[in-house]
Amino acid sequence: MNILINASNLKVGGGLQVANTIIGGLNKFAQHNFVVVVSNKVQLPPWSMLDFPFIQIVEYNKNGSILNAFLGRDSFLDKLVEKHHIERVFTIFGPSYWRPKVKHICGFAYPHYIYKDSPFWNIISWKQKVRFLIVLPLIKYAFQHTVDYFVTENKDVTEGVKKIFKTNNVFTVTNFYNSVFDDPNLWDRSIKLPVFDGITLLTIASNYPHKNLAIIKDVCKCLKIRYPSFKFRFVLTIDKSAFPEINKCTEVLVLGKVDISQCPFLYEQSDIMFLPTLLECFSASYPEAMRMGKPIMTSSIGFAKGLCGKAAIYFDALNAKEIADKIYRLSMDSTLKERLIIEEIKQLAEYDNNIQRLEKYMQIIESI
Missing domain, CATH: 3.40.50.2000 (Glycogen Phosphorylase B;)
Known part of the structure; x- marks a missing residue:
């Protein structure tokens, strides 16, 4: 044909x-x-x-x-x-x-x-x-x-x-995730995140309105007020000039646009995949995080639950206080992390x- x-x-x-x-x-x-x-x-x-x-x-x-x-x-x-x-x-x-x-x-x-x-x-x-x-x-x-x-x-x-x-x-x-994730020989390890002794939350996304990245600024404020000794940082792959307000947050590291071959190493250097999106048909971030064994935190909306099942922590994507509390809880609970990763292996087989x-x-x- x-x-x-x-x-x-x-x-x-x-x-x-x-x-x-x-x-x-x-x-x-x-x-x-x-x-x-x-x-x-x-x-x-x-x-x-x-x-x-x-x-x-x-x-x-x-x-x-x-x-x-x-x-x-x-x-x-x-x-x-x-x-x-x-x-x-x-x-x-x-x-x-x-x-x-x-x-x-x-x-x-x-x-x-x-x-x-x-x-x-x-x-x-x-x-x-x-x-x-x-x-x-x-x-x-x-x-x-x-x-x-x-x-x-x-x-x-x-x-x-x-x-x-x-x-x-x-x-x-x-x-599904890109095939580059299955071949470490193809990984581009040129982006090395600064050494950090806290929790790193990774968001690989462009700065579209439906991605809801603006909530991160408010989440940072809530975390600092409610858990002052908690060390954390958000790593974003948005263009540095696209979101000046986020650039001002000292807890946010903005990398700019990255190539797909650079993504596996970024996941490797991170602790949690964070996606506060409000509107999707699918997000490759879900199977990517599952493949790399990173806990998923994402919006409590139908498309996300349908794609992640039991393999994610869900939150009200417009409630910064709830998001902050759930980030802290997941970061402190190693048993919860392990359970999520086990569920991710099961969920990935559904794709x-x-x-x-x-x-x-x-x-x-x-x-x-």
Whole structure:
């Protein structure tokens, strides 16, 4: 089968990691011919396409617009479909703002449509609310008029997509940690955290509003007041200029953007994975922390509980006092840490690993 893998619309975020992992595994499916369209932000696997004549890489930066949302046309991509006799298109994450002339399978990762009860909607500004009121209907329209089959990373999201788009053409394939975590030889150990005799809480995330990183400033205040002798620090991978208020906190170490190969060593140097997010379909931070044997502290919201089960400490993501108390409790309770790590091993087995994930994608593409 001739398959086009579309990652031309991916510019930032976790979708880039997923694209890297998927593209990196295509060499195991020689029964198909692949045309892989990537933006200039997608990190390609170490192997060369010259080694695998059934894989062709094409660079193209697809930009969404209001006009594209309504028309769904793209002459460059249409010509690729025609030239290579493409039979199926798989867009890793939409919206693609493109309606292929063949069956189109598309990843869905917009929790904004699924979790209307999230506290996220209470903390954003009125300008952001107005923007969402304008943008979300356009994105929904783009999905409805360009996609034949949806793929989500969370069963809870799958049920939501079925309701929103009134379709049963929805599959669930979970995300996983990047394969670099399984090979210490590939780890980049260039970021060495300063020596510290307290507790290190690691958050690997960009500074999006739904990540709720602003709560860290208040958590620091609560910890210092309630537990003055407790030594702690938060380590963030946000851009240093993106959040000046956080930079002023002496208990926060801001690293700037890091590469995926640098992440395993950061986990190794940390004690707890901390994620106060308010809105997700999936977060790779969960399986990453499980793989590295680090206790998870995260928001008490449906998507997190569905992904972590008993393998996490949950908190009200807007309650700094509760978060501070639970950080202190976990830090002081070695038995609790050990129990969480045991549960993490069980929970990790519930995910589709990198091989299973790609096999499931191929089964979906082949079965349609």
